[in-house]
Amino acid sequence: MSDWNIMVVDDDREMRESLVDLIGAAGWRAQTLSRASEVERQCRQDPPDVILSDVRMPGMSGLDLLASLDPETSPPIVLISAHGDIPMAVQAMQGGAYSFVEKPYEPRRLLSILSHAAEQHRMRATNQRLRARLSELSGLDRALVGQSAEMQRLRADILDLADSPAAVLLRGETGTGKELVARALHDLGPSSSGPFLALNSATLTPDHLHDGTFQAASGGTVFLDEIAACPADVQAMLLRLIEDRALPPVGGQPAKPLDVRVLSASNEDIEAAVAEGRFRQDLFYRLNTFTLTLPPLRARPEDLVLTFTHFMAASARLYEVATPDMTPEDIAALMEHDWPGNVRELRSVAERRVLQARRGAGSVAEALSAGEGGQDIPPTLREAVAAFERELIARAITSHQGRMDAVAEALGIGRRTLNEKIVKLDLDKDALL
Numbered sequence: 001m002s003d004w005n006i007m008v009v010d011d012d013r014e015m016r017e018s019l020v021d022l023i024g025a026a027g028w029r030a031q032t033l034s035r036a037s038e039v040e041r042q043c044r045q046d047p048p049d050v051i052l053s054d055v056r057m058p059g060m061s062g063l064d065l066l067a068s069l070d071p072e073t074s075p076p077i078v079l080i081s082a083h084g085d086i087p088m089a090v091q092a093m094q095g096g097a098y099s100f101v102e103k104p105y106e107p108r109r110l111l112s113i114l115s116h117a118a119e120q121h122r123m124r125a126t127n128q129r130l131r132a133r134l135s136e137l138s139g140l141d142r143a144l145v146g147q148s149a150e151m152q153r154l155r156a157d158i159l160d161l162a163d164s165p166a167a168v169l170l171r172g173e174t175g176t177g178k179e180l181v182a183r184a185l186h187d188l189g190p191s192s193s194g195p196f197l198a199l200n201s202a203t204l205t206p207d208h209l210h211d212g213t214f215q216a217a218s219g220g221t222v223f224l225d226e227i228a229a230c231p232a233d234v235q236a237m238l239l240r241l242i243e244d245r246a247l248p249p250v251g252g253q254p255a256k257p258l259d260v261r262v263l264s265a266s267n268e269d270i271e272a273a274v275a276e277g278r279f280r281q282d283l284f285y286r287l288n289t290f291t292l293t294l295p296p297l298r299a300r301p302e303d304l305v306l307t308f309t310h311f312m313a314a315s316a317r318l319y320e321v322a323t324p325d326m327t328p329e330d331i332a333a334l335m336e337h338d339w340p341g342n343v344r345e346l347r348s349v350a351e352r353r354v355l356q357a358r359r360g361a362g363s364v365a366e367a368l369s370a371g372e373g374g375q376d377i378p379p380t381l382r383e384a385v386a387a388f389e390r391e392l393i394a395r396a397i398t399s400h401q402g403r404m405d406a407v408a409e410a411l412g413i414g415r416r417t418l419n420e421k422i423v424k425l426d427l428d429k430d431a432l433l
Helices: 013-025 036-045 062-068 086-094 107-136 149-162 178-187 206-210 232-244 270-275 281-287 301-319 328-336 342-358 364-373 381-399 404-411 415-424
Strands: 005-009 029-033 050-054 077-081 099-102 168-171 196-200 221-225 261-266 290-293
Touching: 005 013, 005 036, 005 107, 013 029, 013 107, 029 036, 036 050, 036 062, 050 062, 050 107, 062 077, 062 086, 077 107, 086 099, 099 107, 149 178, 149 290, 168 178, 178 196, 178 221, 178 261, 206 232, 232 281, 270 281, 301 328, 301 342, 301 381, 328 364, 342 364, 381 404, 381 415, 404 415
Parallel strands: 005 029, 005 050, 050 077, 077 099, 168 261, 168 290, 196 221, 221 261
Antiparallel strands: none
């Protein structure tokens, strides 16, 4: 049962008492006024979810009250009158009234109207708060969205460790944002102007440690993802590299000094891999000077709506549409889903929801279902290609922190071509950073 707060405005004392009894029987709270002129002051003191007002009253009428309210900030108003007629109802609805009810009213219908109006008002207020909160986010808050205790601790730990050159092992399920945290540690640290090199440990070979791959990260950070899957021969070379702070000698050439910070990540139980002999214990000790554990999304449900709205806002900017509002059904769908893909899955669902909104329809539940059976794409080939290019370029700009030469190189196109595409696709670089 919802705890709606209904403001009843009627100059008839018996009608006020009757409405208060009905509202109280529904389990809601009612506040009463006999004059519409008192509504503005009372709304400041005890903001209601809905205003239920008589139309014909001495002084300020219900229609006058409706005209005096700011539709962007005021609660919805339901007008009720014993003298109502069709022209009055039309005038009320055109003036912004949520609904118009004639006396004598049917109790169930009136309660249903009040409930829907209150629910809409609460949801609108929730969306406004979410957008206000998102507009306040910056830096690490924007990269790692969430107000749960787990996320606040994670951000504090990142800030504590960013200045340290020590190795950090990031642990967490697939999709929890381990590379995002690694980039935050790099970007906030003293080597932020240096390169950030992300490598899949499962595909590393001894040649990677000889051919200058690591040398390319000198002065910056090497991020070794899925470190538990690193081949055994590479593990031995990595241990030597970390201990000696130098690349191994090649062809009689002396070892080359290597100034990099090593960050690693795994979604696997590395202790189990050590116990089974699949991972070197000495390398494990070198990699986990500090350990950060990223919580799965299902462990912090209080972050779901804010994070999802954040991702929708980013996708809406990318696809040049308004950010869809969240409905009670949308929130319920978010809360009921288990999110096995964590934040990565949440981001994909948010993007599908925005693509649906481009067509003037959709819901979170439908976006979740679309992920199971296929992916939403724009209806024409031209739109699909433009959307793909826009998304690819936007992600590259974000990944390389706006360094356009690096963006062009990552995309395999010239700087001039990149500039032309940014103009053609009307991408706002500043909005992406």
